[in-house]
Amino acid sequence: AQSVAQPEDQVNVAEGNPLTVKCTYSVSGNPYLFWYVQYPNRGLQFLLKYITGDNLVKGSYGFEAEFNKSQTSFHLKKPSALVSDSALYFCAVRRGGKLIFGQGTELSVKP
Amino acid sequence: DTEVTQTPKHLVMGMTNKKSLKCEQHMGHRAMYWYKQKAKKPPELMFVYSYEKLSINESVPSRFSPECPNSSLLNLHLHALQPEDSALYLCASSLPGATNEKLFFGSGTQLSVL
Numbered sequence: 001a002q003s004v005a006q007p008e009d010q011v012n013v014a015e016g017n018p019l020t021v022k023c024t025y026s027v028s029g030n031p032y033l034f035w036y037v038q039y040p041n042r043g044l045q046f047l048l049k050y051i052t053g054d055n056l057v058k059g060s061y062g063f064e065a066e067f068n069k070s071q072t073s074f075h076l077k078k079p080s081a082l083v084s085d086s087a088l089y090f091c092a093v094r095r096g097g098k099l100i101f102g103q104g105t106e107l108s109v110k111p
Numbered sequence: 112d113t114e115v116t117q118t119p120k121h122l123v124m125g126m127t128n129k130k131s132l133k134c135e136q137h138m139g140h141r142a143m144y145w146y147k148q149k150a151k152k153p154p155e156l157m158f159v160y161s162y163e164k165l166s167i168n169e170s171v172p173s174r175f176s177p178e179c180p181n182s183s184l185l186n187l188h189l190h191a192l193q194p195e196d197s198a199l200y201l202c203a204s205s206l207p208g209a210t211n212e213k214l215f216f217g218s219g220t221q222l223s224v225l
Binding site: 034036041042043044045046049088090094097098099101102103104106 | 115117142151152153154156159161166167201203212213214215216217218219221
């Protein structure tokens with residue numbers, strides 16, 4: 001079965017520090033992996049996707065993600081966190097007509 | 112226009128009421144989705160429409176009835192809901208048939224069933 005897992009329910013980071021939100025995947029064949037962000041009382045917003053090619057994917061708002069096939073991971077990263085990055089982050093895998101989400105990681109960035 | 116618009120933003124209904132949620136997009140997307148999301152949980156897929164035809168129904172109870180009148184509109188008709196149906200209902204759209212395409216989400220309708 002296609003799935004993704006986010007091992008951390010919450011990540012706390014100080015403003016200006018680098019941040020990482022973890023995601024591992026279990027997918028047969030070529031994975032189509034995504035990161036979405038959800039701000040309070042809003043829908044989900046697309047951040048970035050990995051299809052094929054370069055393992056380092058750059059996305060919106062300064063985020064990037066590294067696809068690691070040997071570790072079956074797709075961690076989301078940002079070099080310098082902002083308070084405004086505080087939100088709920090979802091890793092997802094797309095297969096057929098469905099987008100299958102991880103459980104989500106709540107990122108809290110403190111000043 | 113890269114927006115998915117959902118109305119109403121908030122809805123309170125009794126268990127005997129009939130109401131409808133509406134979703135609209137003008138991006139030319141031919142795939143549209145309904146998701147249900149509980150607080151701080153991942154969205155759960157309910158229905159997928161592709162070219163105005165229902166292509167996926169994730170075994171959703173019949174008290175939820177989707178409708179896609181045209182390529183820009185998606186409705187979700189609600190009848191005889193239960194309190195546990197209270198949730199954020201999200202609409203999304205994408206290019207159809209392409210597993211590598213991103214979804215565009217609306218801001219959702221926060222539904223409370225009393």
